[in-house]
Every structure is written in C-alpha cells, then in structure tokens.
Amino acid sequence: MATQNPKPAASLAAKSEQDNLLANLARRVRVLRAQRGMTRKQLAAQSGVSVPYLARVEGGEGNVSVALLHKLSVALNVPMQDFLSDGTAQNADLTMLVQYLKQQAPATLARLRQQLISAPEFTGVGPGGRVALIGLRGAGKSTLGALLAARLDVPFVELDKMIEQEAGIAIGEVITLYGQTGMRRLERRCVEQIIDTYPRVVLSPGGSIVAEAATYELLLRTFYTVWLKARPEVHFARVMAQNDARIATPALQREALEHIHRMLDARENLYQLANMTLDTSDLTLEQSMHQLAIQLPEQIALS
Incomplete structure (x- = not known):
C-alpha cells in the first residue's frame, strides 16, 4: 500500500x-x-x-x-x-501583570484602572482640576469648551491652535512636513506644557489624541475627561454646516460620512475610557452646556 x-x-x-x-x-x-x-x-x-x-x-x-x-x-x-504582537513582554513583572489582566472581564479592568488613577500619586483630578473635552470634529468641543471655561472662570485652550503656534505653521502642514511622529511628539510636548502651566483649565484636544496611547494615558491621569458623543450623521451635519469645501460634492460627502463611521468604530473603546460621556446628538447648545455643568464633579464645578 x-x-x-x-x-x-x-x-x-x-x-x-x-x-x-x-x-x-x-x-x-x-x-x-x-x-x-x-x-x-x-x-x-x-x-x-x-x-x-x-x-x-x-x-x-x-x-x-x-x-x-x-x-x-x-x-x-x-x-x-x-x-504583529501586543509588545507587552518587557520584564517579568509586566509580563505577569499583563497575563493577569488579559484574563479579567471588561468591568474588572475598568475598576482596576480607576483604582490605579485614584491612588495618591495620581493627582490630576481634584479641587482645581483640569477638564478635557474629547471627541470627533463636530462634537462641540470648541464651542462647549469656551462656554464651560467662562462658566468656571478658567483658561480655555484648543490644543491644535497651540500646536500651530509652537510649530509656526498650520496643523495640516505639521503633519505633511514632519509626519505622524513629529506631530505626535509636538502634541505631547504641548500637553505637558499645559499641565505645567495650568492647575485649572478646559482643554479641547484633537479627536485623534486617543490613538496615541502614552499621551492619552497622561490626559486620562491628569484631566477629568468628557467624551462629547454624537451619532455619525450628527457629526456629519455639523461639519457640513461649517461649509467645508473638502466635501462639496455628493461623492465626497458619502466618503466623508463613511470616514466618520470608521473613525467612531475604531475609537469608541478609547473614548469610552473618559470619566464622563455626554451624548449631544439631540441636545441644543444650551441643553448640552446645562448637562455638562450639572454632571461635572462637585470639586471641579465649585473650585
């Protein structure tokens, strides 16, 4: 055979x-x-x-x-x-911690992270704390951020504008000239400057900051973070209202809406790490501001 x-x-x-x-x-x-x-x-x-x-x-x-x-x-x-890999095997302690965390349910992981950032050595949120509004373009970060800063009587900083001032060129040109690496390095440096300069501040960072793990971790640790959430169609309508010439044709508009869907799907689990979520989809500006103000922790709202 x-x-x-x-x-x-x-x-x-x-x-x-x-x-x-x-x-x-x-x-x-x-x-x-x-x-x-x-x-x-x-x-x-x-x-x-x-x-x-x-x-x-x-x-x-x-x-x-x-x-x-x-x-x-x-x-x-x-x-x-x-x-190709998660890149977590750095040393024995980290390896064991990662293996332990991989076995935990999402709710347990969320509780453990909150316990870690609430430890005494993490001093970002408390009396006189900082607030960061995160989310996609069209979420209302700039408008609500300016109103909230005025209400709290604290400075309001738009991170992209600070990056432009530091670089001396428009944000799009920063990415074109220096790539993602240069852009993210400058973004991190600006966040560190804000932390060093302002014990109380309202910050509006770019929506993609959540994709940079080290910078986002710093933001979560040193700011009270609020995800301004909205449905993709609402984000799109708000961008359209800004008369963006880049989406002037129906074909470009379909592509832009699909792009918003992809970004939200890819970032949702990262945005959900924020301390608070505020869905502004069906709220007016005044209603959004009211909800934001009443849901802030008392030590921030009254400080």
Whole structure:
C-alpha cells in the first residue's frame, strides 16, 4: 500500500496560518489608520506605499515585506512589532501583570484602572482640576469648551491652535512636513506644557489624541475627561454646516460620512475610557452646556 504524502496537509496548514496572519495585519492597519483619522490616500502619501498596494494590504492580500511594515510604522507612529504582537513582554513583572489582566472581564479592568488613577500619586483630578473635552470634529468641543471655561472662570485652550503656534505653521502642514511622529511628539510636548502651566483649565484636544496611547494615558491621569458623543450623521451635519469645501460634492460627502463611521468604530473603546460621556446628538447648545455643568464633579464645578 502506498504511503500517504503528508506534505499537502502541512502545506494547507501553513497557508491557513499565513492567511490568518495577513488578515490580522490587515485589520490592525485599518484600525490604526481609522483611529488616527487618516484616509487611505493620506497614509499612502505619508508612508510612500501606493494606494493600490495599501488596499491589498488592508484586504489581507499580497506578500507584506519587513520594509513595508517599517514604512507603515513610521507613517502611523507605532512600533513595527505592534502590527504583529501586543509588545507587552518587557520584564517579568509586566509580563505577569499583563497575563493577569488579559484574563479579567471588561468591568474588572475598568475598576482596576480607576483604582490605579485614584491612588495618591495620581493627582490630576481634584479641587482645581483640569477638564478635557474629547471627541470627533463636530462634537462641540470648541464651542462647549469656551462656554464651560467662562462658566468656571478658567483658561480655555484648543490644543491644535497651540500646536500651530509652537510649530509656526498650520496643523495640516505639521503633519505633511514632519509626519505622524513629529506631530505626535509636538502634541505631547504641548500637553505637558499645559499641565505645567495650568492647575485649572478646559482643554479641547484633537479627536485623534486617543490613538496615541502614552499621551492619552497622561490626559486620562491628569484631566477629568468628557467624551462629547454624537451619532455619525450628527457629526456629519455639523461639519457640513461649517461649509467645508473638502466635501462639496455628493461623492465626497458619502466618503466623508463613511470616514466618520470608521473613525467612531475604531475609537469608541478609547473614548469610552473618559470619566464622563455626554451624548449631544439631540441636545441644543444650551441643553448640552446645562448637562455638562450639572454632571461635572462637585470639586471641579465649585473650585
């Protein structure tokens, strides 16, 4: 009797493993891009990877090289290993902690994080604390932030404008000239300056700040954070009301709405880490301001 050749089965298993790897990589690239609010065309321009090839990568197709991963890691400002692993094995204590945390339910993780940031060494929220309003464009961060700052009699800072002042150029030009890495480095430096300068302040950061783990962790630790939430259609309508020339045609409008959906889907779990969520979808400006004011912790509202 002829011996069965095991090679086809092994080959199929290897092919399946490769397909899973490419599918996971594709999903990771799509999420990272959406969290940063980058279109495929923008990522292609920043990375030097063509739009068609990037589409293949995000579709889980093609042979992805180390060189290509390096280009994407630079353009997205994430370590290259983040595409393939969680990168958590730094030392024995951290490894054990990560393994323990991976086994916990989401509610337990939320409670543990709150316990950590409530420890005495974390001094961000308290009498005279800082408030940061996070969310997508069209959430009302600038309008509500200015009103809240006036009500609390504290300074109001728009982070993007501060970045522009520091760089001496428009925010879009910062990204074009210095890429995500330079932009995020400047963003982090400005947040640190705000913390050093203002014991009380209302801050409106860019919506994609939540995609930068180190900076977002600093924000969560040193500010009382409020997610100004709205339905995608509401965000879109508010952007349209600003007469944005970039979405002047029906085709561009459909693309913009789809982009908003992708960003919200990719960032929702990050926005949910905020201390408070305020859905402004069906509220007027006055109603939003009232709800924001009455839901702030007493030590901030009365300080």
